[in-house]
Amino acid sequence: MRIAELSQATGVPVPTIKYYLREGLLRPGERTAVNQARYGEGHVRRLRLIRVLREVADLSVARIGEILAAVDDESLSLHQVLGVAHAALEPRPADEDDQLAEARREVDSFLDRLGWAVSPDAPARRSLAQTLVRLRTLGQDVGPQALDVYAEAADTVAAWELDHLDAAGGDRERRVERAVVGTVVYEAAFAALRRLAQEHHSARRFGGRWTS
Amino acid sequence: MRIAELSQATGVPVPTIKYYLREGLLRPGERTAVNQARYGEGHVRRLRLIRVLREVADLSVARIGEILAAVDDESLSLHQVLGVAHAALEPRPADEDDQLAEARREVDSFLDRLGWAVSPDAPARRSLAQTLVRLRTLGQDVGPQALDVYAEAADTVAAWELDHLDAAGGDRERRVERAVVGTVVYEAAFAALRRLAQEHHSARRFGGRWTS
Numbered sequence: 001m002r003i004a005e006l007s008q009a010t011g012v013p014v015p016t017i018k019y020y021l022r023e024g025l026l027r028p029g030e031r032t033a034v035n036q037a038r039y040g041e042g043h044v045r046r047l048r049l050i051r052v053l054r055e056v057a058d059l060s061v062a063r064i065g066e067i068l069a070a071v072d073d074e075s076l077s078l079h080q081v082l083g084v085a086h087a088a089l090e091p092r093p094a095d096e097d098d099q100l101a102e103a104r105r106e107v108d109s110f111l112d113r114l115g116w117a118v119s120p121d122a123p124a125r126r127s128l129a130q131t132l133v134r135l136r137t138l139g140q141d142v143g144p145q146a147l148d149v150y151a152e153a154a155d156t157v158a159a160w161e162l163d164h165l166d167a168a169g170g171d172r173e174r175r176v177e178r179a180v181v182g183t184v185v186y187e188a189a190f191a192a193l194r195r196l197a198q199e200h201h202s203a204r205r206f207g208g209r210w211t212s
Numbered sequence: 213m214r215i216a217e218l219s220q221a222t223g224v225p226v227p228t229i230k231y232y233l234r235e236g237l238l239r240p241g242e243r244t245a246v247n248q249a250r251y252g253e254g255h256v257r258r259l260r261l262i263r264v265l266r267e268v269a270d271l272s273v274a275r276i277g278e279i280l281a282a283v284d285d286e287s288l289s290l291h292q293v294l295g296v297a298h299a300a301l302e303p304r305p306a307d308e309d310d311q312l313a314e315a316r317r318e319v320d321s322f323l324d325r326l327g328w329a330v331s332p333d334a335p336a337r338r339s340l341a342q343t344l345v346r347l348r349t350l351g352q353d354v355g356p357q358a359l360d361v362y363a364e365a366a367d368t369v370a371a372w373e374l375d376h377l378d379a380a381g382g383d384r385e386r387r388v389e390r391a392v393v394g395t396v397v398y399e400a401a402f403a404a405l406r407r408l409a410q411e412h413h414s415a416r417r418f419g420g421r422w423t424s
Contacts, residue, residue, distance in 0.1 A: 045350075045351070048349050048350050049350060052346050052349070052350060055346070056343075056346065058270070077418055078414070078418055079414045079415065079417075079418035079419065082410065082411070082414050083411070086407050086410075086411070089407075111408065116408060116409065116411075116412040117411070117412045117415040117416065118408050118411050118412055118415075119411065122407075122408060122411055124404040124405075124407040124408045124411075125404075125408070127400070127403075127404040127407075128401060128404035128405065128408070131268075131397055131398075131400050131401040131404060132401075134264050134267075134268065134397055135393070135397055137260050137264070138257075138260050138261060138264060138389075138393055138397075139257070140390060140393065146376070147401075147405075149368070149369060149372045150369060150398070150401060150402050150405050151405050151409070152368075153365040153366075153368055153369050153402070154365075154402060154405035154406040154408070154409040155409045155412075156361070156364075156365055157361060157362060157365050157406060157409070158406055158409035158410045158412070158413050159409070159413050160361045161410065161413070162410065162413040162414055162416075162417055164358070166417055177350075178352065181347070181350055181352065183407070183410065185343055185346055185347055185350075186343075186362070187403050187406065188339070188343050189340060189343040189344075189359075189362060190362050190365070190366060190402070190406070191339075191399050191403075192336040192337075192339040192340035192343060193336075193340065193359075193362050193363050193366035194366040194369060194370055194399065194402070195298050195301075195334075195336040195339075195395070196323065196328060196330050196334060196336045196337070196340070196366070197328065197363070197366040197367045197369070197370035197371070198294065198298075198370045198373065198374065198395065199294070199295070199298070199328075199329070199330050199331065199334055199336075200328040200329045200330055200367075200370070201370050201371050201373070201374040202290070202291045202294050202374055203291065203329040203330075204329065204374075205291075205374055205378055206289055206290055206291035207291065
């Protein structure tokens with residue numbers, strides 16, 4: 001298909017497609033004339049993936065480039081592609097202060113206690129520590145009990161996800177794509193379900209009108 | 213305290229504090245001279261809350277204003293403030309198309325089946341439907357089984373959260389603040405824990421190096 005048809009099939013405007021081509025997020029089409037190229041189903045899928053990463057995770061083109069490079073690098077295992085995706089999803093570290101360093105130590109010993117196999121430099125360790133600092137700044141101290149509830153739910157969900165990913169099969173590209181999409185999109189799905197469940201439990205306890 | 217001390221206590225720069233004052237996110241201090249005002253602990257708490265809403269949920273000043281107006285409106289119950297916060301957290305609706313309308317119907321009957329008490333216009337209904345559409349665009353069809361796993365985890369977490377909110381007590385302002393912060397910040401905490409659990413289960417299944 002031509003670039004105009006590619007645009008129609010994906011909802012991505014032609015100038016944006018050209019930008020992605022220049023930035024290397026999208027492989028060049030097969031050249032058919034000096035000023036014309038042909039694109040295929042692979043381009044459609046790639047554009048849809050880029051769109052979701054932009055819209056759901058609000059990632060920069062540079063971060064999306066990091067994920068796609070990992071998706072395309074056949075020397076990386078699914079496990080490693082998931083690691084690259086996680087790193088791209090985390091905010092870049094700001095300066096560490098004492099409060100954050102202390103929270104990181106707490107997160108480390110919490111994960112040790114859970115017995116989770118998590119690499120020492122996993123970016124989500126820092127992210128969780130940052131969350132603890134934020135809650136404390138707001139005067140809410142988070143005890144181990146609160147984290148236990150979330151950790152157990154996260155463990156159940158992640159175990160199911162990885163089982164599912166493993167069982168779904170397909171070629172390498174499909175599998176790693178599914179892993180990346182799962183991390184990003186299901187995070188949004190869970191957030192929506194949590195809000196719905198909050199409304200349900202809030203209605204049961206406090207009742208009354210929800211939206212104003 | 214003076215504005216410079218308020219800035220020091222919260223890490224929010226003076227020009228930003230002045231901007232929040234102009235936008236009405238922060239109540240004026242007590243005037244002590246023509247060009248000077250005194251601020252108190254209430255201002256510190258409010259600024260910290262604004263900072264978290266900006267940093268964690270990346271909310272605009274307008275959206276934060278909506279939440280704070282609800283926090284300050286003593287005629288609203290905790291349940292209603294939570295509803296306003298949820299609405300502010302959702303992206304503003306884009307155009308509906310047939311695919312989204314179909315997904316919304318599926319979400320509605322899914323929630324009916326769960327028996328959750330969720331208002332028909334809850335914004336998270338739309339958000340969840342949008343997620344289903346995105347997954348389908350990427351060729352991943354989401355069956356009821358997948359949603360069940362997430363819904364059960366969300367239900368457990370939300371039930372615990374509302375119990376906790378109810379039991380923690382405190383005055384109205386503290387309680388509604390805690391509700392807003394809980395919705396926003398614990399979403400980030402859960403996301404971090406889910407990624408850590410994903411790494412753990414991915415390591416068990418696929419093994420090898422995580423970060424590159």
